[in-house]
Amino acid sequence: MDVATDITEFSYLPAQAQTLGVPVPPVERLALRLPDGRSVSALRYGTELPRVTLLHGAGLNAHTWDTTVLALQEPTLAIDLAGHGDSSWRPDLDYTPRPLAGDVAAALDAWASGPQLIVGQSLGGLTGAALAAARPDLVDELIIVDITPGIDVSAGPSALREFYAGPTDFATRAELVDRAIALGFGGTRAETERGVFLNTRVREDGRIEWKHHFAHLAAQALAAHDTGTAVAPSRLHETGWDDLAAVSAPVTLVRASRGFVSAADAEEFQRRLPAAHVVSMDATHNVQETGPVELAALIVASLSAASGM
Structure with missing residues (x-):
């Protein structure tokens, strides 16, 4: 396991923290070599073992969570999913949730101790569900941000x-x-x-x-x-409902009022997972960027409830 020494990526944090009126926690870049030769990278905030692990959406990276983490002020791990940020690209081009979850599991085995509150946005939410289904020992609770398996956002606007x-x-x-x-x-x-x-x-x-x-x-x-060459359709969502059905941890869906999850999508989610909670927030699809304080408050409340406070 290597720790990167280039700190230029953290140069924006002081201004973000000043806006929120909070201190900047210690932060470092981590890298883990996987058995197949690829690597997975992450940001670790705080000096204690993480209580929260964050998984970003497609086309983003761990830094999308910076403002949320600053508002959170808890030991946190933000992982670059395969093919994103400083994590290796997959030679098989398979960026569906289950392979991504395998890399996340390896990272948590290396960098965490005990089950995590997993917060995943968009593709990260489906990856969190796949992780919770396959490795329940790693997931204490799952918060899915503005995605359900019935929505294919891969094409985008x-x-x-x-x-x-x-x-x-x-x-x-x-x-x-x-x-x-x-x-x-x-x-x-x-x-x-x-x-x-x-x-x-x-x-x-x-x-x-x-x-x-x-x-x-x-x-x-x-x-x-x-050129008329066939392009394979997206397979990001085909296993999502099966994974969610296998999740034993508590599940919360965050629906962004200006995001991709419609009222009908939220109702279907609630019907399929009657024990899940559904929370609405005034934000766009990237809630971690347009509603970071509210999202951090939800995470803190979940941590407090889990610890019995």
Whole structure:
């Protein structure tokens, strides 16, 4: 297990913490070599063993949780799913929840002690369900953020498809920021610059490219479509209901009022899992970014209830 020494990725935390009026906890980058030669990477916040593990959505990375973690002020592990952030891309291109959950299990075996409160957003939520079904010893509770197995968000809005299916490398990060803003993504320019910096890397030839594999696959899929080559349909959701049915831990669904889970989707979720809780929040699909304080409060309440406080 290696600990990275490059701390530039943490340069945004002080300003975020100042906005919230909270201290910046100790944070470090972890890396774990897997038996097949790939690696899984994560951010560990705090000096104690984590009580909470966070799993991001497709096309994101562990830093999407930064503001939520600052509001949370609890020992936390935020994992880069395979093909995202600093975790290795999968040569088999299988980014469905069950293979992803296998990597998460390996990370928790290495970096945690005892079951975790797992919070997963979008693809991370389905991965959390797969983890809880396969390794119940690792999951004390599961909070799923704005996703159900009945929703396929992999295609995304047309502008998002255009964004990721466009060029996958750029001369500068500023060029990519300009493209994101032109297509209506991000908030302020400073917020967009932060997101781009944390989700890209500099190649050996000096070009800037996306860290996550999905952008590269989207571009390949668009090229295949243009040339008439068949593209396999998404399989992200095909095992989701089976996994959820096998989960023995308490389950909560967070429905974002401006997200992807409709009232009908939430009702189906409640019908299939009558013991689950459904909570609504005023946020977009990326609740961890647009409703971080409210989401952190829900996590704290869950931790308090679990400890009997």
